[in-house]
Amino acid sequence: MPYSIRNSAGAPTLAQAIIDTIPEPFVVLDDQFRVLEATRAFYETFKVDPAQTLGRPLYALGGGEWDIPALRLLLETILPEQATMDDFEVAHDFPNLGRKILVLGARKVLSSDSSNATILLSFIDVTARRANEREKEELLKQTQELLRQKQVLLDEMEHRVANSLQMIASILLLKARAVTSEETRVHLRDAHQRVMSIAAVQKHLHASSGVREIEVSSYLSTLCSSLAASMVADSQPIAIKVEADEGTVDSANAVSIGLIVTELLINAIKYAFPTDKADARVLVKYEIKGPDWKLTVADNGVGKRAGEARSADSGLGTAIVSALAQQLDAKIEIASDTTGTSVSITRATFTSRLAPTT
Structure with a gap:
């Protein structure tokens, strides 16, 4: 007669009452691995009949589908050595249930008034969880492959x-050399410089490929250095200085800001110093305050007197800068006199801490 957790009159004990409240599949085995008690969740989960379960060896339940090698290993080899075992994972194909992945927990309990050992065995069905994990892993692999592609x-x-x-720039330069009209030549060279400026921006952003935020100071310094190297002649040196607050800009906006700087810098180099000037210089300044910013390109060139228009003020460069500023939700301010010209692109209500100096 197998040991029972019920009292001698067959009435439920405290242990039996506790088992009846457990919501997960759970069984109590004697030292011969016969089922003494089981929770309702065990019967419902594994589709077994209480009358065909109680008092029978666990391995013999159903049609013998519980005779699982991994389960035998846990109960007959591991548990006698350790007396307790958690998170023991078992995968098995049940005839009426399909493949199940179970996490088992086992405890071997010796009663103080009996030499018989009792084994407590819990089951957690993680089949759906493991399937979700595999699906997530597969989706992650697919996502990584798509990102790589x-x-x-x-x-x-x-x-x-x-x-x-590069090809377009070369063609424009060849055309500029071939035409006889000076006006056409100037327009072709302007177009060539703008194509090269776009190429310069593209080159610098390519170095930060995959980065959503671009560090402003190094970006503008590298860009201006490249433009100065290609446009400033040795016969008329122009010092180009960059002052930028520490901060980043979204890579999409970095393109527009880079093109604006390029256009304004080209304009300053071409028109601000029609004659040699010993201390010719251009300052590129970028200030940040929260989400707002201010970009200023200022030179100490000839500027213009009241009522006088500089040749580039209504040209292609100004139209490009205006369009880019509009995309950035920014406004343009131009200040020009005989001491030089300053062009500011301001987003929102930014107020400079100091007036730009050249």
């Missing part, structure tokens, strides 16, 4: 864009 395509596109810009 996207990066390959992006790199290829950037490479083709760079080559195309």
Whole structure:
């Protein structure tokens, strides 16, 4: 007669009452692995009949589907050595249930008034959880592969864009040398410089490929240094200085800001110093205050007198800067006199801490 957790009259004990409240599949076995008690969740989860369960060896339940090698290993080898075991995972195909992945917990309990050992065995069905984990892993792998393919395509596109810009710039330069009209030559050279400026911005942003935020100071310093190297002649040196607050800008806005700086810098180099000037200089300043910012490009060139228009003020460069500023939700302010010209692009209500100095 197997040991029972009920009293001699067959009435439920405290242990039996506790088992009846457990919501998870749970069984109590004697030292011969016969089922003494089981929770309702055990019967419902594994579709077994209480009358065909109580008093029978666990391995013999159903049609013998519980004779699981991993379960035998837990109960007959591991548990006698350790007396307790948690998170023991078992995968098994049940005839009426399909494949189940179970996490088992086992305790071996010796009663103080009996030499018989009792084994407490709990089951947690993690089949759905493991399936979700595998699905997430597969989705992660697919996402990583798609990102890799996207990066390959992006790199290829950037490479083709760079080559195309260089080709267009070369064609424009050849055309400028070939035409006889001076006005046409000037327009072609202007177009050439703007294509090269776009290429410069594209090159610097390509170095930060995959980065959503671009560090402003190093970005503008590198860009202005590159433009100065290609445009400032040795015969008329122009010092180009960059002052930028520490901070970052979204990579999408960095493109527009870079093009604005390029246009204003080209304009200053071309028109601010028609004659040699010993201390010719251009200051590029970028100030940040919260979400707002102010970009200023100021030179100490000839500027203009009241009522006088500089040749580039209504040209293509101004139209480009205006369009880019509008995209950035920023306003343009131009101050120009005989001491030089300052162009400011301001987002929202930014107020400079100090007036720009050249």
